Amino acid sequence: MHDASCRAGLARHGIMISLKRRIADRFHTSRLARSSVVVLLVMLLCLATWATDRRSLHLQLLTYAGSLGFIANSVPVVLLFFMVLVVSRRVIFTSLIVSALMGAVYRINAIKLETLQQPIAFSDVYFLRQVNASVIHLLSHYLSARIFLFAVVSLVILGGMYFWERPLLNLKRLSRIVSALLLALVAFGLYRGVSPARKLYDRNVLRIAPWAPAASELHAGLLGTLVYQAIESSTALREPVDNAAITRLARLEVPDAGAPSPVASQKPDIIVIQSESYFDPSTLAGIDDTSRLLPVLARARLAGSVGQMRVPTFGGGTLRTEFETLTSVPLAAFPKIEFPYLQIHDKTMPSLVRVLKTQGYLAYAVHPNDANFWNRERTFQSMGFDAFYSRKDFPADAPEDGWAIADSSFTEKMEQLLDRESRPVFIMGISMEGHGPYLENPVLDKAMRDSIPVPSTWPENAAKEYRNYAYHIHHADHELGRLWDYLERRKRPYILVFYGDHLPGFSKVYTAAGGFDDHQPASTQMVPWVMVSNLGLKMPGQPIYSWMTGGTILCSFAGQGNDYYAMIQKAQRHQAERRMASLDRETLEGIESLSRLYLRGEAMPGNVKESARQSFCAATGVTNP
Missing domain, CATH: 3.40.720.10 (Alkaline Phosphatase, subunit A)
Structure with missing residues (x-):
């Protein structure tokens, strides 16, 4: 009787495994299902990033969620998601790594706000470009052992997820390379401020206040502000000269x-x-x-x-x-x-x-x-x-x-x-x-x-x-x-x-x-x-x-x-x-x-x-x- 019960249990277990496999196979072969999951995850990531942004400013989590600033803040998230997805082909792994990167950005932002009372800026990338032993030694004083431990655990989890998860995209190597290059080209165009990007990331459209970073983040989000700063950085030295102001200075009576x-x-x-x-x-x-x-x-x-x-x-x-x-x-x-x-x-x-x-x-x-x-x-x-x-x-x-x-x-x-x-x-x-x-x-x-x-x-x-x-x-x-x-x-x-x-x-x-x-x-x-x-x-x-x-x-x-x-x-x-x-x-x-x-x-x-x-x-x- 006991053996019969075990055999029946194993049979039910086998049926469940077979059913799950069929569902998974159907899901992976259905473009609509895959597309729906990808779209849903991208939307959730954009909302989660915006909520994190609002929390960093001590605001209600969906403040200005329907604004152009929300879109401007979401574009980098979407680009990053699809770049990682094309390379890895794994949707859960992609979601986790994008979430981890966004979390790291906002954690670094919190540390800078606490110590310098300023949010991170695009110009901080110039600091990262010269990373060496001295820079690492200096930064280590601002990071706790708990943060390092969390980073190591996160890397282990991400690595395990990569090997465990079944690839969602069935792209061949050439298609993946072409797609990655196209996405990189879009990202570069965003950085250089090509026409569509410059229109969205316009100072007046997003209500950017360069002299007030917190106000800029309020309207455009941290990521939207960073993209605006990146576009503007290409003209850093090309500030206009006010000849009338120079003339007034020259004529100053002292x-x-x-x-x-x-x-x-x-x-x-x-x-x-x-x-x-x-x-x-x-x-x-x-x-x-x-x-x-x-x-x-x-x-x-x-x-x-x-x-x-x-x-x-x-x-x-x-x-x-x-x-x-x-x-x-x-x-x-x-x-x-x-x-x-x-x-x-x-x-x-x-x-x-x-x-x-x-x-x-x-x-x-x-x-x-x-x-x-x-x-x-x-x-x-x-x-x-x-x-x-x-x-x-x-x-x-x-x-x-x-x-x-x-x-x-x-x-x-x-x-x-x-x-x-x-x-x-x-x-x-x-x-x-x-x-x-x-x-x-x-x-x-x-x-x-x-x-x-x-x-x-x-x-x-x-x-x-x-x-x-x-x-x-x-x-x-x-x-x-x-x-x-x-x-x-x-x-x-x-x-x-x-x-x-x-x-x-x-x-x-x-x-x-x-x-x-x-x-x-x-x-x-x-x-x-x-x-x-x-x-x-x-x-x-x-x-x-x-x-x-x-x-x-x-x-x-x-x-x-x-x-x-x-x-x-x-x-x-x-x-x-x-x-x-x-x-x-x-x-x-x-x-x-x-x-x-x-x-x-x-x-x-x-x-x-x-x-x-x-x-x-x-x-x-x-x-x-």
Whole structure:
């Protein structure tokens, strides 16, 4: 009886297997069934991606689901789905891999929003194009072990699904290759903005706001915004020139400040230090006196050598401030350029370096990181630097603190360069010790770190993040004092400029502090900048833009600029005379249009050349040492 029951069970099981096979065979041979499943899965993926997008903005999941923005956001999903499907022929595998890629995109977007308060942008692809060991090492600090584990498990599941799933498409190899090439051609046309794509991804159609990424994502979705940015990137340097704005700038009436007295015997050594994420935390609500944390900054402030600087980035993007300082070109003139060293490929780039070299200067760059990071090696060559001292030029046993080489070793390298030269030297130093993330940032002296005062009302993770950060900028401040004292002992004329590249990308501190003393957002805060010298110079009284740095340096010792620098100094003089915290929009438009000509190597207009014959130095009171 038991055997008969088993045989009956096996027979039923065999019938079920046979029935399933027949259904599967019928499904795989029915074009209508296959097409219906593919269409249904594509629609579900588009809806799921849009819902994920809305969730990232804390909106209802189907907000604007019937808009053109939904279509614009869905096009990349559809293209990716069919490209993977044609190659793999497996519909479930395709759905999973597209879902995983979309999930990864939005997870990366969440991490960037948390650390930099900006969504991912198409220009981030330039960062990925230069991936190397240093980039991987940096990014690893922002990713948890759980994320790596999830990625590994996902890859295992996808691999198993590929081998388990029966192919849905019966395309021969040639057909698959042709189909893949056609889809790739469509994707390339989308990227280049061929007529249909450009009409859909038009700024006005999708209500894109380039200056407000969150608003752009609201209407066009993250993927739709990325495609819009990709289309626009091909014209990044071809920004229009407003000749009327240049004319207004040339005609601007400002008093002649008079040229400063020239240095008597030799030109000063010029050292510019861009300190990683350096700012004065006393501007945070709840943080009061920082004179013990930053005693050298306090010393410079008492000497009247500290000002405020507007920088073009927040939380990251070091090279943006660096680019403005070295070229005197405001990035606001090129809104499609996010990573200038990666997006500008000219063999010769105008720079402060080239201006100084015409006056007999040697020019060195010092940065204790991989030379190829941010494409610095090639860019510094195009700017005219004589040598770039990167990580490979530091001792193998150079001390590290935080995630990078300590600022003490960085200072030592610059002192070595100054010791060996008799000619005037320009050094651009870019530090690394203060780099984030800060929540789990390693420190060598934990006792010193733990002694840093923090408001008692802050939660533990915010206090930890702040102390780790403050520990490193205390070192940066100390090294500023060390270099300043060293230059004083040399008894040679010098100009030392020190500033932060941007405010740190805190994930906890800003929320715990409840804002800044001026009640303005973190992304708009200025950084302190210091200019000390034995030439008796006087600091500009008004805040400067980072692109004004070169002109301020040249003006401080009667250095010879060019027509473009003369107009920069004219704008700065205009700002100082009117005691404005920032330039008026009309003057900025003139500078931005002129900078487009300057960066592209085009000739300065005749009215600019005529205006540049005057002296517009904003710094005065320079005396011979």
